[in-house]
Every structure is written in C-alpha cells, then in structure tokens.
C-alpha cells in the first residue's frame with residue numbers, strides 16, 4: 292500500500308467544533324495506560340478489562356495495546372441513551388451480560404463517557420453480585436459538572452474532562468452514527 296497522506300482531516304458537517312483531536316486522544320490514552328501498568332503489574336489475581344459496548348470500542352482497542360500485564364477482555368452491552376441526545380431518566384438496560392466467570396478477578400470497567408453516573412452505578416451493582424476481587428472504572432470522558440460527590444460514580448481514572456455538551460466521535464454516537472470519527476467533537480445544535 293502506498294504511504295499517502297490521510298484525507299480524514301476535514302470535520303464532519305454535524306460537528307460544531309473539535310474538542311479532542313486524534314493525536315491528543317492517543318497521547319491521553321497512553322498516559323492512562325502507564326498508570327494502569329503501575330497499578331496492575333504485580334497483581335496475583337486475574338485481571339479482566341470489561342468494555343461497555345458499544346462506545347468503549349475505539350478507546351479499549353487503543354488502551355489495551357499499551358498494557359504490559361496479563362489480562363482477559365470481555366464485554367457487556369448496556370443501553371442508556373437510546374441513541375439520541377435526550378436523556379430519559381430510566382434504568383439503564385442490560386442487554387448482554389459478561390461471558391466470563393468474574394469471581395476473584397480484578398475488574399476494570401471500560402466506559403466511553405460518564406455523565407449522570409446512573410449507567411456506571413447500575414453496572415457496578417450488577418457486577419458486585421459476581422463476587423470479584425475488585426471493581427475499578429476507567430472512562431475516556433468524564434463530565435465532571437455532573438459529579439454529585441457520589442464515590443460510586445466518580446471514575447477511578449479518566450482521560451479527559453468535558454463540559455455538559457453532547458459529544459460524538461471516537462466511540463460516542465448520535466443516533467448510532469459518528470462513532471467512527473477519529474476525534475471527539477461537539478454535536479451542532481446541542
């Protein structure tokens with residue numbers, strides 16, 4: 292294949308502005324990976340990175356390639372937004388549960404974004420029943436303004452803090468689209 296320059300530099304017409312470009316995202320994820328390498332390198336119990344589909348995909352793929360300890364990966368599907376920008380305050384739905392036995396595992400939940408924290412709280416409650424050794428949360432984005440001082444909600448690690456705007460790209464969707472953008476931007480009109 293020829294080494295031609297990427298033509299992906301133009302911004303999608305639904306994007307108001309780019310918040311984190313691709314390079315910044317990759318740098319941020321690498322820094323997070325270094326922290327996780329320090330934390331998990333000498334653990335005796337098995338470690339599992341548990342991605343919350345579908346938004347976790349680009350983040351998780353980028354993150355795990357920098358990790359230097361043995362780990363398993365698994366996924367669960369949880370839906371909370373029903374695609375659009377308007378949040379309905381109803382219980383997030385568990386659509387697909389984890390396949391692995393999680394007892395005595397260190398779990399690291401991989402989320403795309405934490406806003407109200409309702410989704411992550413529901414997931415943690417569900418996972419605690421599986422008697423893991425520990426449960427931690429790594430989120431790509433944290434909308435800190437929503438933090439209501441509930442330690443169950445604050446992620447143990449996050450890459451970026453973001454304002455209370457509707458974000459898309461690098462896994463984040465608007466009506467199931469725009470997940471493939473290699474940057475994170477603010478959706479127009481929100």
Ligand code: IMP
Nearest residue numbers: 404405406407408409410457458463464
């Ligand atoms: P929470 O339950 O309010 O913390 O919302 C978490 C879930 O809502 C995330 O896992 C996303 O799927 C979705 N979400 C929250 N904010 C955004 C956003 O700005 N863009 C796209 N999805 C979002």
Ligand code: MG
Nearest residue numbers: 343346403404
């Ligand atoms: Mg999500």
